[in-house]
Amino acid sequence: MVQDDIIGGSFPKPDAGAKMSGRALYAGDMIRPGMLHGKILRSPHAHARVLAIDTEEARAMPGVKAVLTSADIPGQNRIGMTGAKDQRVLADDKVRFCGEAVAAVAAETKEIAEEAIGKIRVTYEQLPVLETTDRALEPDAPQVADAAGNVCIHRKIVKGDWQKGLEEADVVVRGEYRTAPVEHAYLEPEAVLAEPARDGVFFWSTTKSVHLDQREVARVLGWPVERVNAAAAEIGGSFGGKSDIALNAIAALLCVTAGMPVSITYTREESIQVSTKRHPCVIRYIHGARKDGTLTSVRLEIEADSGAYTDYTSTVLPRMIIAGAGPYRVPNVLLEVRGVHTNNPISGAMRGFGQPQVAFACERQMDRLAEALGMDPIDLRLKNALIDGDASATGQVLSGVTLRRILTIARERIARDEEERPEEPLRPYEKRGWGIAAFFYGNGRTGMPNPGAARANLNRHGLVDLAVGTPDIGQGSNTTYSQIAAAAIGVEPEYVRVKSADTRCTPDSGTTSGTRNTSIVGKAVQIVAEKLRRAILTKAAAFYSFNEKEAEIRRADGGFAIVVPGRDPIAFARVATDLEGKLHVEGEYDPPVTPLDENGQGNPYAFYTYGVQCARVRVNAYTGKVTVEKVLAVYDVGTVINPTLFAGQIEGGIGMAVGYALTEEIKLSRGVVQNSNFDSYILPTSMDVPAVEIITVPLPDKEGPFGAKGVGEPALVPGAAAIANAVSHATGADFHSLPLTLEEVTKALEHKEAQQ
């Protein structure tokens, strides 16, 4: 098998077999002898002072093995996904969101744990609940966080003079947009199993980084990190969520206190109330353009509700403004974002990392601008699309930009679809239309070092052991890594055994987030695999005395071997045995990025994925019902490593975007989620997803492994924007809020009629 068949081959996921037979073990499936069941007492209030907690009665119950409050935390009761460590494991002074953990119990049965939780008495002094960012920004607003003021982050990007740019404009379009908080809705609710280990504690986590879990839990326990270890169980979806560090810390502490394994699994209601959400935003835009469509200025102000704690707000928000001018050439910009604390659920990372909200508002603006100019929306985008040598809003000079090509392909395909589609007459009250949205998405963490790391070894069975820290969250990253390693070494993917996400035996490769697995960790895998290939050939040449230059790695006798002319193939198993201990290699890859300065200037990413989605919708003007008939996705992800996994990401991202566009919205009242299960939080079913057509621009990236870039988040980013634009084109009405529920669509249609 040659390299070309491996890179670009649809190799199946090796984990699928266990998943299909029911044998795969997710954290909540694990059972241990003597295992205790943990339950968490959560605050019914979104903002309250905790005056007293009485656990006496719960502690006295037979079968109860551990009861915890913040007073029982030996280390620091402060955790966080990034540098801001402001979140409590268990509430101390106050509760800041509804469902915040106040106390925890481990007991012999779930029933006893539940009963014990009910016997803990908490005395609260209720405080005013901050429900909106508008109110939180008023001078007399109640204070949520420890630091003064409710603004937890304020960032801007300044380039040129936006006001001067606006004076040069012939047409100015202003708009205010709102997006709803959204739930990841991974099908597996959070779960954890913590077990006593020889000199500490070990836990199975539903996570996007076991190494972050390890460090945070160790700080909470007040232990050196070596005494805390974690591995990812099979993970039932993440989409930017999971790694509930408070949950892992509570389970570890209950386990250490009771000296027994402790299992905790959330109910769906608990998961939806307690887990992080996609930031709800208020987005205000001013776009200026000349008569010919040339953009002269973009002014953007975003207020993002970060909820009660910082979590990923400090890294999600900079990405929002980096994408704030869209994938367009704009000489003058002022792009500004504020993260504002409220007593709503914590906002965190969710597929798209802030860009789906911005794409919706920015691409609505582009369509409204096209209308004001009397221009075709694709022409307007083509006119302004970034090209090679252009500087982005952050001043990064870009190369390998394919957006114009992508837009041109999209236009041709829409025309073809219109020609070839069988006539489906609409009912008198139905409207049909296309909408388009473009984006670019930087792969990896924003403007900071975020190395991927990997280790490889040739084992005595003649197989390559590959170790990476980033968990496979179901998307198939381990399969991708096996293909990259196999291609670099010269073997087949089934000869590469990938071990991921176990602090005992894998290096810290960073988190599975920010679309960094394929591009950044994959690049580390390629580097390490090439090192291993060289080590095998060089060390074997010295040991067996052959000329390294004549040697090849080839299939021979049912396995892989070093083949040298004039002698028998030397099987990998023999090479590994003879050179035991000498064929371990490790390495890392850190993308070349620079931090953003105070004006937001710098090179935040080393890779950009480009793409366009076009949606065709049918709208029932009486009911407001939107049916997404088809989505056309045109993407530049560089080399596609695994076409089936790639298509799975695009199709899954489109499915999720249909929910974001049309139905999904966490409804809150005084910080309490009103729709905390799937009867009222409406996810797309098999009947709701559109037909999908995928086209890729096969241009290998100069930096990525074998030319590959990432797709996980880019798959989602433009979808809701394209659907909203399509609904607007179909109906002629304007839309400023997501989701486009029946009520939202009928309201906009009524508003349009009233204006006529």
Added chain:
Amino acid sequence: MAAGKYKVSFVLNNKAAEALVSPDEVLVDLLRETFGLTGTKKGCGIGECGACTVLLDGRPVNSCLVLAASVDGKSVMTIEGLEGDSTRTLQDAFLSEGAVQCGYCTPGMLISAKALLDSRDKPSDDEIRKAISGNICRCTGYHRIVAAIRKAADAPGTDDEKD
């Protein structure tokens, strides 16, 4: 017999089974906790997501909505019990089409697909979509799952499991 518990006798994955169940116990908990059959997943607990789908007397049901006491005298088939050529054909198709991502919906999907293919020889794509409309998948957007079921339905038939 323990106080307040009922004895149920039923067929579980083609074998006779007995258990003592509480009046408020649901089938998914009985399967997972008493029998250790954790292939049946619990995603919502209210019959909305389909992750806990099992066959009850050959028909797909949400096992979180079935009282454990009510299975007395009935037959329950979980993902662990699916076997034979037609199951393998379905699993092979799920594998090759990339229908499995995180896998949490997969057991329920396979059970719903199996129920469909047991009752319909050549289902249309629409019938396939309807058959899995009670099973939520957050990863795939459903296309690869529909394609896999289509592929299995179109495969040369082996009727080894008409029991």
